[in-house]
Amino acid sequence: GEEVAQTPKHLVRGEGQKAKLYCAPIKGHSYVFWYQQVLKNEFKFLISFQNENVFDETGMPKERFSAKCLPNSPCSLEIQATKLEDSAVYFCASSQSPLLAEGPIEQFFGPGTRLTVL
Amino acid sequence: AQKVTQAQTEISVVEKEDVTLDCVYETRDTTYYLFWYKQPPSGELVFLIRRNSFDEQNEISGRYSWNFQKSTSSFNFTITASQVVDSAVYFCALRLYNTDKLIFGTGTRLQVFP
Numbered sequence: 001g002e003e004v005a006q007t008p009k010h011l012v013r014g015e016g017q018k019a020k021l022y023c024a025p026i027k028g029h030s031y032v033f034w035y036q037q038v039l040k041n042e043f044k045f046l047i048s049f050q051n052e053n054v055f056d057e058t059g060m061p062k063e064r065f066s067a068k069c070l071p072n073s074p075c076s077l078e079i080q081a082t083k084l085e086d087s088a089v090y091f092c093a094s095s096q097s098p099l100l101a102e103g104p105i106e107q108f109f110g111p112g113t114r115l116t117v118l
Numbered sequence: 119a120q121k122v123t124q125a126q127t128e129i130s131v132v133e134k135e136d137v138t139l140d141c142v143y144e145t146r147d148t149t150y151y152l153f154w155y156k157q158p159p160s161g162e163l164v165f166l167i168r169r170n171s172f173d174e175q176n177e178i179s180g181r182y183s184w185n186f187q188k189s190t191s192s193f194n195f196t197i198t199a200s201q202v203v204d205s206a207v208y209f210c211a212l213r214l215y216n217t218d219k220l221i222f223g224t225g226t227r228l229q230v231f232p
Binding site: 031033035040041042043045048055056058059089091093105106107108109110111112114 | 151153155161162163164165168207209211213217218219220221222224225
């Protein structure tokens with residue numbers, strides 16, 4: 001598609017429950033990024049993919065967070081045993097070629113998934 | 119370490135006023151990219167501009183203009199004749215040449231009153 005799509009728009013989970021978020025990048029974009037926005041202002045990078053391969057996962061709290069981008073499927077971000085501090089808006093972004101100086105390298109963001117952990 | 123600072127937490131102006139949003143960045147890299155994004159109340163992030171470190175030419179797009187100064191590590195954003203629809207949180211971001219992730223500032227909330 002022409003836009004990054006994210007589902008669901010809102011997700012409510014009780015503490016300790018699992019949460020799974022989905023992202024469909026813009027058609028033709030081979031790079032996918034996940035960011036967490038807490039307190040409405042602070043963005044934290046979580047993970048990036050080049051096609052189905054993890055490119056950079058330095059921001060992922062690995063003990064409970066996992067992510068995948070499989071061929072012909074939306075990308076997913078899963079949180080096992082959610083905690084109150086996981087409450088945030090999770091943004092997915094996609095871009096064409098973030099490592100090259102030539103060509104557009106902007107990251108285009110989806111509308112976000114608001115996760116509320118009670 | 120890399121860092122983006124947006125010292126203005128919130129700015130309020132009356133419609134038709136000009137307003138400048140400040141962005142100061144820190145990096146030791148010589149090649150990098152700077153971005154501005156707009157986040158309206160609806161929550162989505164809208165890309166506004168990208169600037170390469172080797173291109174210091176200022177840019178104007180309609181009522182928007184950007185002033186990139188490497189000497190002061192600043193990439194400021196000016197809205198001329200502001201409108202109510204400009205009310206949003208504006209984020210400045212930095213990306214290094216050999217990495218992919220964006221490093222965001224904490225944003226500036228702009229409120230434009232009629």
